[in-house]
Amino acid sequence: MNQLTGIHHVTAITSSAEKIYDFFNDILGLRLVKKTVNQDDINTYHLFFADDEGNAGTDMTFFDFKGISKGQHGTNEIARTSFRVPNDKAVEYFLDRFESFNVKHDGIQEMFGKKILPFEDFDGQLYQIISDEHDNGVAPGVAWKNGPVPEEFGIYGLGPVFITVNQFTAFKSAFEAVYLFKETQSEGNYHLFETGEGGNGASVIIVDDTTSQTAYQGFGTVHHVAFRVPDEETLRAWIERLDSFNLPNSGYVDRFFFKSLYARLAMPILFEIATDGPGFMGDEPYETLGEKLSLPPFLEGQREYIESQVRHIDTVRSK
Secondary structure, eight states, X not given: OOOOOSEEEEEEEOSOHHHHHHIIIIIIOOXXXXXXXXXXXXXXXXXXXXXXXXXXXXXXXXXXXXXXXXXXXXXXXXXXXXXXXXXXHHHHHHHXXXXXXXXXXXXXXXXXXXXXXXXXXXXXXXXXXXXXXXXXXXXXXXXXXXXXXOGGGOOOEEEEEEEEESOHHHHHHHHHHHXXXXXXXXXXXXXXXXXXXXXXXXXXXXXXXXXXXXXXXXXXXXXXXXXXXXXXXXXXXXXXXXXXXXXXXXXXXXXXXXXXXXXXXXXXXEEEEEEEEEOSOSSSOGGGTTSSBOOOHHHHTXXXXXXXXXXXXXXXXXX
């Protein structure tokens, strides 16, 4: 069985598509590579922020569901998303940058031998910068070449995703058995699991948390995390694998930009498996990625209606 090769993307919920665009574009220096809508709720934006080329393993995406309330952090949730930078000096760069932009953050810390910098956005969504200085695992992407952050310090991939659970032993057993991650280190109640080539881009940190209140989704929280597979053939093998465990799942889903499979290993934590391709440049050129509303072919016939429902957001940068 082919192992999952790493983190593909993380999808979260925001209170404001406009404000999250400003936060990711102007402060974090992640490129908007696709401005589209939620394929299951076409009244909702779906924004994809990634590296310079929109490579798999680099993108964090956001829904802005209308009328949704603020979420609550706690146990039993995908709690925090990490962003990879090349070295410790880049972590220090972001510390200074967050202070200049009044971004709420902690000080630089160390976890599993890596320098980290926890921070959050205007919704209380939780993130951290993580240094690749001592990383030897799955390769990163490419920092945004024309972004506001110097390339040598730029974010170029996703790092470990944090998952809090109140029944660690049971979750660990199921997670390792079904998704083939393996625990490689632990520090207190933080447990590092890796897959494929391992390293920052192929890691999940599971937090044993029996004391916090139960989390619930809303803006400021993560909707799901997706793991990478190289191609559709491997994805179909994973569908068979989940079926062999009698794990309820979505089956094959065509998202146009990639092919997907969804399942909940434990309520309410949603895992997706997604293919590396075909990617984000099939309908837009590199130079203007994310500047217009992009719709997959099966929604193109509804463009006029969709454009009447989702407010205009100016994301043109190639002027």
